[in-house]
Amino acid sequence: MLRVLIGLVWLLLSVSAVQAQDLQSILQTHADEIANPSRNSVGVALDDLVSSGLPQVPAFLEQWSERNVWQDNETGSFFIAAEDGDTLILRDVDTGAETEAPAGGYTQIRPNGGVRRVVGTALVQFQLSDPDPDRRLSALESIARRGDAEQLEPLLASIEGETDPSIRARKEQLAVFLTARFGETPDTRIAAIETLSSDTSLEARAVLSQILATEAGVTKGEPDGNIAQIIDPATAPQSYYGELVDAGMAPPVVTPAAIRAALEQNVVEGRVAGFPVAQLGTDAARMQAYAALVEDGRAPAFVTQADIDAALADHVFYLAYTEDNAAVTAAARETLDAVETRVGWAQKLDLTLDGLSLASIYFLAAIGLAITFGQMGVINMAHGEFIMMGAYTGYVVQLVIPDYTVSLIVALPLAFAVTFGAGVALERLLIRHLYHRPLETLLATFGISIALQQIAKNIFGTQARPLTSPDWLGGALVISDVIQISYIRIAIFVLALIFLFILLFILKRTRLGLEVRAVTQNRGMAASMGINPDRINMMTFGLGSGIAGVAGVAIGLYAQVTSEMGAGYIVQSFMTVVVGGVGSIFGTLAGAGLIGFLQKGIEWLNPSNTLAAQTYMILFIILFIQFRPKGIVAPKGRAAAD
Structure with a gap:
């Protein structure tokens, strides 16, 4: 029972x-x-x-x-x-x-x-082991935004059973962050902190900064706690005295408003401390009346500069770490200094890559001008419009061929062909009648550039047109949180190198290049040797225009394609050619490098004002030309002719 x-x-x-x-x-x-x-x-x-x-x-x-x-x-x-x-x-x-x-x-x-x-913190514990990877990632992002000591244990417990490598790596990273902040023992925290010395991410630096967070304090005698810094109040005595007043450790400075208020509160039968109210119209009179109130004990005493200095000397102002353990903050400070050093070098490398990228863009935009202006001496103000024509050619090709990879492969040679033909037509119809007349050439090509811009507006409108890059050119090569460069700029850099080698091959290894160099150095002698200077000029101008068209396709992949896009590159292109050395391919390369790195350097020093950066760059180039008028690489043939 x-x-x-x-x-x-x-x-x-x-x-x-x-x-x-x-x-x-x-x-x-x-x-x-x-x-x-x-x-x-x-x-x-x-x-x-x-x-x-x-x-x-x-x-x-x-x-x-x-x-x-x-x-x-x-x-x-x-x-x-x-x-x-x-x-x-x-x-x-x-x-x-x-x-x-x-x-x-x-x-x-x-x-x-x-x-x-609080509910979100509890929910994270469930989501860390949720079968859905998106929920696990959501939980990890929640931890990253609001790390908490209670999240450390469930996070560590979820790592062993994690099957996704990327999610596991993220969990391990966040576990290090939380251990550095909330580990059970100082040794555990210090070990986690030291592992962050090679992590230059913003998250890692934020974790170290949180450990090194400070709060201001003031005391008499030696301060207690984990002191980060003793502050000299002489750097801002009025401000630090105000802190003493706020802390109730010193009397406030008597202001004119306080004097007026004290006088108003002590008016008795038309007098204040024996002074008639009618006689208190000046600052001196009000000061005397207030001093009488002080003697009677009816108003706070004046605070002199000597009083302020004595009060500041009698107190210690400091910054104290919110973290109590000095060993932990010492490890965090040493690690953060090491990380900041690495970040500094990474920023320099990133700036170098930016400068190299910009230099490749300027080189690609200017290399065609280096041929027409450098080899022929023609000031072609319509060079930017050939860049624009190439970009619009790429846009039209994408309308016909929706596959962006195939359309890009087709657009590059087609843009060269279109702008080559346009350049030949311009040379035959206009430029050949204006040789050795630079002012007329400049004005005529400037008029052509305006006409081409208007034609483009009539055909394509004033709105920017998209020139979409293929998926394999999307995104960026991310080396770290500090160092990254877009794949499009890498492609432009590679394209610039390809054109550099192609032009060097044409000018140094082909009959056309030999004839171009001959006509450039001595037109009359070249003609007497059977070379047709008019044909060479036509081919040279067409080649330079064709290269500008290819540059337009490359530039249009990351810049807006508009009728006025070429105007943004014409000034830099001329500066690149002139600074590098008129008529020299290597000079153009050097000029592009100098201008690209110089512009990025000035922008880094003055990031809030790009217009000022361009102004400083132009002034530097003007000074540079004063000391080296023939450019970085002076052409030997032209120098001899001069």
Whole structure:
């Protein structure tokens, strides 16, 4: 009989335990904390919810945080609900069964921001091991935004079972961050801090900065705690004396407003401390009356500069670490200094890559001009419009061929052909009649550039047109948080190198290059040797224009394609050619490098004003030309002719 009773009791307890495992029962146990949550009281309810291990808890916590939980006014039961006018679509927190009911019989639970953060911390513990990778990533980003000591243990526990390599790496990184801030022992924290010496990410530096956070303090005698810095108040005596006043450690300085208020409060029968009110119209009179009040003990005494100096000398101003352990802050300071050194070198390398990228763009834009201006001496102000024509050619090709990779392969030679033909036509119809007349050539080509811009506006409109790069050129090569460069700029750099070698091959290894160099150095002698100077000029001008068209396709991949885009490169192109050395391919390369690195360097020194950076760059180039008028690489042939 005893065994039967024991069995019945065990059965009843088991049934009760099973019933207690439904979520609604746990919520009813903490109904007040759920219905009227506060940051201080909600922790007990969350502990029971988390420890229950019920699979429906994460969904409830998420809906609770998003204010989608409603309570039945009669029964007190909780539901997840969505509003549909005056009706609620209710979902049971355990079974998920849906019903509809009037909204008037239910109250929406509205946790404040503090409660939602606490709930979010509890929810993260479930999400770290969620089967859905997106939920695990969401939990990790939540930890990254608001790291907490309570998140460290569940984060460490979730690492071993993580199957996704990238998510596992992210978990390990965040575990180091949290250990550095909230590790159980100083040795554990120091070990984690030291591992951050090679991590130049913003997150790692933020973690170290949080450990090294300070707060200002002032005291008499030696300050207590983990002191970061003793401050000399002589750097701003008035400001630091104000801190003493705010802390109640020194009397306030008597201001004119305070003097006036004290005088007004002590007016008795038309007098203040024996002085008639009518005689207090000057500062000196008011000072005398106030001094009388001070002697009578009815007003605070004046604070002299000597008093301020004495008060400052009698107190110690300091910055104290919020972290109490000096060994931890010392390790964090040493690590942060090492990281900042690495970041400094990384920034220099990133600036170098930016300068190299800009130099390659300027070289690609100027190399065609180096041929027409350098080899022929023609000032072609329409060179930028040939760049624009190449960019629009690429845009038209993409309209016909939707595959961006194929369209790019087709657009490059087609842009060369179109602008080569346009350059030949311009040379035959206009330029050949203006040789040795630079002013007329400049004015004529300037007029041509305006006409070409207007034609482009009439055909394509004034709005920018997209020249989309292929997917394999999208994004950037990310070396670190500091060093990165877009794939498009890498492609432009490679294209610039290709054109450099092609031009060198043409000028040094082909008959056309030999004839071009001959005509450049001595036109009459070249003609007497059977070379047709007019044909060479036509081919040279066409070649330079064709290269400008190819440059337009490359530049259009990252810049806006508009009718005026070429005008933004004509000045830099001329500066590149002139600074590098007129008529020299290597000089153009050197000029592009000098201008590109110089512009990026000035922008780095003055990042808020790019117009000023360009102005400084032009002034530098003007001074440079004064000392080296023939450029970095002076052409030998032209120098001899001169």
